[in-house]
Amino acid sequence: MKLLLVDDDADLRAVTSFALQQAGFLVIGAGSVPEAVAAFGTEHPDLVLLDINLPGGTGFDVCRAIRADSRVPVMMLTVRGEEEDLVRALELGADDYLTKPFSPRTLIARVRALLRRAGLESGGRTRAGDLELDADALCLRIGADGTLRITRLEFRLLQLLLAHAGQAVATDRLLAHVWGHKGGGDRQVLKQLVHRLRLKLGEAGDLANRIETIPAVGYRLNVTAP
Amino acid sequence: MKLLLVDDDADLRAVTSFALQQAGFLVIGAGSVPEAVAAFGTEHPDLVLLDINLPGGTGFDVCRAIRADSRVPVMMLTVRGEEEDLVRALELGADDYLTKPFSPRTLIARVRALLRRAGLESGGRTRAGDLELDADALCLRIGADGTLRITRLEFRLLQLLLAHAGQAVATDRLLAHVWGHKGGGDRQVLKQLVHRLRLKLGEAGDLANRIETIPAVGYRLNVTAP
DNA sequence: ACGGCGGTGACAAAGCGGTGACATTGCACG
DNA sequence: CGTGCAATGTCACCGCTTTGTCACCGCCGT
Numbered sequence: 001m002k003l004l005l006v007d008d009d010a011d012l013r014a015v016t017s018f019a020l021q022q023a024g025f026l027v028i029g030a031g032s033v034p035e036a037v038a039a040f041g042t043e044h045p046d047l048v049l050l051d052i053n054l055p056g057g058t059g060f061d062v063c064r065a066i067r068a069d070s071r072v073p074v075m076m077l078t079v080r081g082e083e084e085d086l087v088r089a090l091e092l093g094a095d096d097y098l099t100k101p102f103s104p105r106t107l108i109a110r111v112r113a114l115l116r117r118a119g120l121e122s123g124g125r126t127r128a129g130d131l132e133l134d135a136d137a138l139c140l141r142i143g144a145d146g147t148l149r150i151t152r153l154e155f156r157l158l159q160l161l162l163a164h165a166g167q168a169v170a171t172d173r174l175l176a177h178v179w180g181h182k183g184g185g186d187r188q189v190l191k192q193l194v195h196r197l198r199l200k201l202g203e204a205g206d207l208a209n210r211i212e213t214i215p216a217v218g219y220r221l222n223v224t225a226p
Numbered sequence: 227m228k229l230l231l232v233d234d235d236a237d238l239r240a241v242t243s244f245a246l247q248q249a250g251f252l253v254i255g256a257g258s259v260p261e262a263v264a265a266f267g268t269e270h271p272d273l274v275l276l277d278i279n280l281p282g283g284t285g286f287d288v289c290r291a292i293r294a295d296s297r298v299p300v301m302m303l304t305v306r307g308e309e310e311d312l313v314r315a316l317e318l319g320a321d322d323y324l325t326k327p328f329s330p331r332t333l334i335a336r337v338r339a340l341l342r343r344a345g346l347e348s349g350g351r352t353r354a355g356d357l358e359l360d361a362d363a364l365c366l367r368i369g370a371d372g373t374l375r376i377t378r379l380e381f382r383l384l385q386l387l388l389a390h391a392g393q394a395v396a397t398d399r400l401l402a403h404v405w406g407h408k409g410g411g412d413r414q415v416l417k418q419l420v421h422r423l424r425l426k427l428g429e430a431g432d433l434a435n436r437i438e439t440i441p442a443v444g445y446r447l448n449v450t451a452p
Numbered sequence: 453a454c455g456g457c458g459g460t461g462a463c464a465a466a467g468c469g470g471t472g473a474c475a476t477t478g479c480a481c482g
Numbered sequence: 483c484g485t486g487c488a489a490t491g492t493c494a495c496c497g498c499t500t501t502g503t504c505a506c507c508g509c510c511g512t
Contacts (some may be wrong), residue, residue: 090335096322109316117299117321128297151489165297168363189491191469196489198470213469215499216378217364225295377500415502417458422500424459439458441510 001115002026004045006036006062007077008054016049019104020111033057037065044180047073047115050094052085060092067093071173073118075110077102118163128165129223131210133158143226148204153178154197161211161221168214169221194219229337230254230271232262232288233303234280242275245330246337259283263291272351273299273341276320278311286318293319299340303328354391355449357436359384369452374430379404380423387437387447394440395447420445 003025007013010031017027028043030036033056040048040062048066052059063074076089076097086097096114098107126133132141138155140148150158156178161169175190194211202208212220229246233239234257243253254271256262259282266274266288274292278285289300302315302323312323322340324333352359358367364381366374376384382404387395401416420437428434438446 087331087335090339095339105313109313113316113321129295153490163297170362187468188493191471192491195470195472214363215375215468217362220363379501413457414504417460418502421459421461441457 001047002028002043002045003111004028004030004036004039004043004048006030006049006054006059007051008032009051016104016107019107023108023111025111031055033061036062040066040070045072047075047111047118049075049077049111051077052079052089060089063089063092063094071176073114075114116163126159126162127226128162128221130226131158131162131165131221131223133162142205142207146204148200150197150200153193154200157193157197158221161219162223165221165223167220169218171218174218228254228271228273230256230262230265230274232256232275232280232285233277234258235277242330242333245334257281259287262288266292266296271298273301273337275301275303275337277303278305278315286315289315289318289320301336301340352385352388353452354388354447356452357384357388357391357447357449359388368431368433372430374426376423376426379419380426383419383423384447387445388449391447391449393446395444397444400444 001024003020005013005017005020005027006029007016008031013029013031017029020027028039028045030039031054033054036050036054039045048062050059050062054062059076063076066072066074073096074094076086076094077100078085078089078097079100089097095118096110098110125135130143133155134141134147135155137147138150138152140150140158142148157174160174160177171187171190175186178190178193198208198211201210210222212222214220231239231243231246231253232255233242236257239255239257243255246253254265256265257280259280262274262276262280265271274288276285276288280288285302289302292298292300299322300320302312302320303326304311304315304323305326315323322336324336351361356369359381360367360373361381363373364376364378366376366384368374383400386400386403397413397416401412404416404419424434424437427436436448438448440446
């Protein structure tokens, strides 16, 4: 899981990076607005940590640039008591904020919470209703009945659907999540992916209809009570 | 957009509810753990605001009960300086927290941010009376009875009618809103659009007469009390 | 009677999603 | 190194839905 950490204080970057790396994250650092924008373009991080005070501009500029072509989770790092800045950041599309100074433990908990909410959490298991997704074994557990082996693409598809179980997920978001923002797939392959997954779900139980089509929008995964 | 606000202080609930309602949210209140769990089960809110200190238990108990069968966004309301509580809440599956006291403006910004990052886009739903328009799933919810799948054009039509529920809306405004100013549609297609929507509404209940014709002016959507 | 307006039905074009067939890639195994 | 299989991408076709267009009907005021 790759994070982009943007802060002008190199010492703070170093200590924060260390804490995040201990927690298993890969951290890319940037110390100015142009650096941050460039790093975002080349590295495609899964989450961005953004200080507001930066040489060459503000964190707002970076946030705006990122939001222009990506829905990646953004967490602002602010100093305490600047409510105006905070409101502005959230209205610009930031997903969360953290007031400095913060403890590494808090930071890691918040980063994890944000990743989980975005449906991007890499390791471990994701559960919704009677369905549980196991990243290590690459399989889907259905209630207590059985497990279903799935492929990597099917996993990523289910990851996002499960993270938003019961809600319609737009095809664009699915494409971005499964194949990455670098246009690997189009609607054609998504059709096929869903089709093949439905076949599997049909064989493993009468579950093909769990993935519902929302015409002109995308798909929705329906779960039952656990 | 429906929120569940859980706090034992009735006065704070009242003032907070008012602020949220001003921002366009529908707020359900609860003052204790059993009340909160019951309200969650019957109301199915889109987001939960949870105080920690509650009669009959703690906000953690409510959070655990909710997470047992739902991934609805949960925001904890804490008192300042209880980092242990905060970390525990996030590990229990809460998505965010807010320290009391907070300004209504901050609360609204944070709620919006949380909804956005949950994929529920605060602009995603519009309601008027017993009708609710869901932009994400592209459907119309009628009271508690059922949902009706609608098309993109029907959605845009209802969007404007619902925003002016009970008032006549001129055909020119409808044309401009549904098809844009680029002369894509004329009165003929609007006739057809309304006709087809009335058929759908008629099948889904006896709702065809909800769209009333105002001769020489346009149409009006009638709603009943929610 | 006439003309404007709105309702209704029928039809065609375009788009979207489902499905099957086949090609390509990558990887484990002999 | 070749072989076979699973995973993935690509193509073609089918059917349904959505949307635009036309024609015709009835209503109503002059």
